[in-house]
Amino acid sequence: MHTKVQISWIEAVSLLTVSQIFSTIAFSLESQNGLSAVSGMVAFVIGTILNFIIIIPFLILSNRFGWKSPIDLSFKLIGRPFGYIITAIIFTILLLTASSTVTLFEGFLSETLFQNSPAVIIIALLIFASAYGAYLGIEALGRFANIVFALVSISVLLILISLLKSISLLNFGTIRLEDIKTIIKTAGQGVLSNTGIITALILAPSVNKKHSKGFLFWNVASLLIVEAIAFSVNGVLGDYALGKEYPYYNTATIAEFSIFKRLDIIYMCVWILVAFIKTTYYLLLAKNLLDNILQKKAKKYSLFFCGGIIFLLSFICSTQPICYQYIKVITNSGFVLIGFVVLLPVILLLKGRKSYENV
Amino acid sequence: MKTYKVLPLVLAMLFLHSCLPSTQLSERAIVEAVGIDKKDDEFSVSIQYYNPENTNSESSQDSYVSHSAKTISKAMEEIKAKLGKELYFAHNNIIIIGKAAAESDVNDILSFFDFDSQTKSDICIFISEKAENIISFQDEKNSITPLSILKVTENSAKNGKGCNCKMYSVIEYSQSKNGSFVLPIGKITEEKLFEIDGACLFKNGALIDTLSEEETRGLQWYNGDIKEYLFSTNECDIIAEGCETTVKPLIFDDTPVFKIDVSVKLKRPTEKLKKEDETLIKEAISSQITREIKKVISVAFTNHGCDIFEFSKYLKINFPDFSERFEQWYTSPVASFEIDVSCFFA
Numbered sequence: 237m238h239t240k241v242q243i244s245w246i247e248a249v250s251l252l253t254v255s256q257i258f259s260t261i262a263f264s265l266e267s268q269n270g271l272s273a274v275s276g277m278v279a280f281v282i283g284t285i286l287n288f289i290i291i292i293p294f295l296i297l298s299n300r301f302g303w304k305s306p307i308d309l310s311f312k313l314i315g316r317p318f319g320y321i322i323t324a325i326i327f328t329i330l331l332l333t334a335s336s337t338v339t340l341f342e343g344f345l346s347e348t349l350f351q352n353s354p355a356v357i358i359i360a361l362l363i364f365a366s367a368y369g370a371y372l373g374i375e376a377l378g379r380f381a382n383i384v385f386a387l388v389s390i391s392v393l394l395i396l397i398s399l400l401k402s403i404s405l406l407n408f409g410t411i412r413l414e415d416i417k418t419i420i421k422t423a424g425q426g427v428l429s430n431t432g433i434i435t436a437l438i439l440a441p442s443v444n445k446k447h448s449k450g451f452l453f454w455n456v457a458s459l460l461i462v463e464a465i466a467f468s469v470n471g472v473l474g475d476y477a478l479g480k481e482y483p484y485y486n487t488a489t490i491a492e493f494s495i496f497k498r499l500d501i502i503y504m505c506v507w508i509l510v511a512f513i514k515t516t517y518y519l520l521l522a523k524n525l526l527d528n529i530l531q532k533k534a535k536k537y538s539l540f541f542c543g544g545i546i547f548l549l550s551f552i553c554s555t556q557p558i559c560y561q562y563i564k565v566i567t568n569s570g571f572v573l574i575g576f577v578v579l580l581p582v583i584l585l586l587k588g589r590k591s592y593e594n595v
Numbered sequence: 596m597k598t599y600k601v602l603p604l605v606l607a608m609l610f611l612h613s614c615l616p617s618t619q620l621s622e623r624a625i626v627e628a629v630g631i632d633k634k635d636d637e638f639s640v641s642i643q644y645y646n647p648e649n650t651n652s653e654s655s656q657d658s659y660v661s662h663s664a665k666t667i668s669k670a671m672e673e674i675k676a677k678l679g680k681e682l683y684f685a686h687n688n689i690i691i692i693g694k695a696a697a698e699s700d701v702n703d704i705l706s707f708f709d710f711d712s713q714t715k716s717d718i719c720i721f722i723s724e725k726a727e728n729i730i731s732f733q734d735e736k737n738s739i740t741p742l743s744i745l746k747v748t749e750n751s752a753k754n755g756k757g758c759n760c761k762m763y764s765v766i767e768y769s770q771s772k773n774g775s776f777v778l779p780i781g782k783i784t785e786e787k788l789f790e791i792d793g794a795c796l797f798k799n800g801a802l803i804d805t806l807s808e809e810e811t812r813g814l815q816w817y818n819g820d821i822k823e824y825l826f827s828t829n830e831c832d833i834i835a836e837g838c839e840t841t842v843k844p845l846i847f848d849d850t851p852v853f854k855i856d857v858s859v860k861l862k863r864p865t866e867k868l869k870k871e872d873e874t875l876i877k878e879a880i881s882s883q884i885t886r887e888i889k890k891v892i893s894v895a896f897t898n899h900g901c902d903i904f905e906f907s908k909y910l911k912i913n914f915p916d917f918s919e920r921f922e923q924w925y926t927s928p929v930a931s932f933e934i935d936v937s938c939f940f941a
Binding site: 347348350351352353354357358360361364365367368371406409410412472473474475476478479486489490498 | 601604605607608611612614615616709712715716717761763764766767770771905908909911912915
């Protein structure tokens, strides 16, 4: 991806972190494979370490060719047909992830804020707003992500502090030796379902400097926020959270701070912004990928095309939940992630030995 | 792309909002308290709601309505139809469950409110002889509002008259394997005041016994929830300002032993105490607390097999093997307890 526009590494960290933590809107203890709360929290740490391991091939690739997207290098080092295939796969994953984000968000809003409201309106509103955000470009989105990142951090901290007195350490359980396999499995599942790492590789050429530092900060910041959320939910709700669709929202309704009796409104405001950032970010990346392979005349329709597909998919998913499950299976399977983040850089490194001079 | 090209996008965003369904304030009945009773296999639902149209200066702006039906949701629907308004539960403060309803099964009642997305997870629940009597209570001299009831109920958990009443906590206990929990008992006194007097013990969703004030206080000492309690001794009155409890399980010959250490912080009285009086007071307070904790353990755990003390959780954390071998040990509980209460003046 050739991009003249560049964002700072801090903006990239904000964008990636905010996008990644969106999934905590439906933070569920069930995704912890029956592990105790503390084991689940350890799995998050292991997941972060795994993130650092799987990025190694890309770091070596970048060391040799500079911070280029693996898609651009595929076009140059392997050939145009291969480049088109990779672009098509990543484009599909980006649109599917954006659609699942919109569907999840629509479900959350219809459940909590706008009961009995038509799904199509909520979906349309979010996609219109995201399309406008994507039209403004990565710089504007990066700057806005900085603000949202600060708001998210403050709100998570505020909710955590206000709940400290209600936290029961008994709810965390212990780590048992026989759970280690499950902990690693849970960590692996977390890593494989993290499409954020794919976007990080595509975003890399748009970041002006300090890429490695950015990657480190992104993972650490995401880990801290997710751990704070897990600590609040597990500590306060315990097993009660198991039966809840949006446990962190329930936790926020319990939180009180000074004269503010319900902190869920802060949660609601912040998570609306988080959903907007994530949808816009994925929409923008998908549009940019499409622009790379389209003729100049067709480029002006790429945003409408991507937005339209996300709208359609989200609408189908919200009316047919099974479609949402299929999308989750595809995006969480990890095949694309391993192929794009691990295998492709290795292939490019092997291929690059011969044609290094041509790049 | 020029700016005018995104104008339809911005306009669509502005105008699409009007397509979302909305309910005007005048079309809402803001529920402040709900009472659930059971009579002849029917649920009687009573609701106290905020009514701004009630401009009678002598009475509050709260109105009351009730209806009976086979299910709670049916009764709610009927109330909605009666009022011609949408019931709004986001500001509901309390749920009162009548004793008859509690004796059959409270799990259905808890589930109804738990699945309601407007109801706060930490809403206060308590038991009363007849819920409707509290909801419909009107008195010119004493105003018993849902907010004042909430305050009394919350304070009673701090001074040992009542116990924890938060919905999420009650449901967590009820969903545990043991399925035991407690709820405070509320009543209106002869002086027409609302007060909490003890607690009800539940197992598998049904009320099985009541705990006296002394037993309820024992539970609160055990939970470390008492924040203010007045001890009247022969020498003087002493206020306990708080307590902390630690539980350490041990296993001897396949029998769990729970070491319960309670540390009580006492407020130093204004008059100076002699050293020996201080020791006597501490001993008296310690023995009272020990007696109260022993009593509640005996009634709830030993007699009824209700693990409202989370002993199973302590065992699961500290002795997972034992916990797995004796998964249902609390059904015929064999355990011993070593209670050590230490008091200190702040």
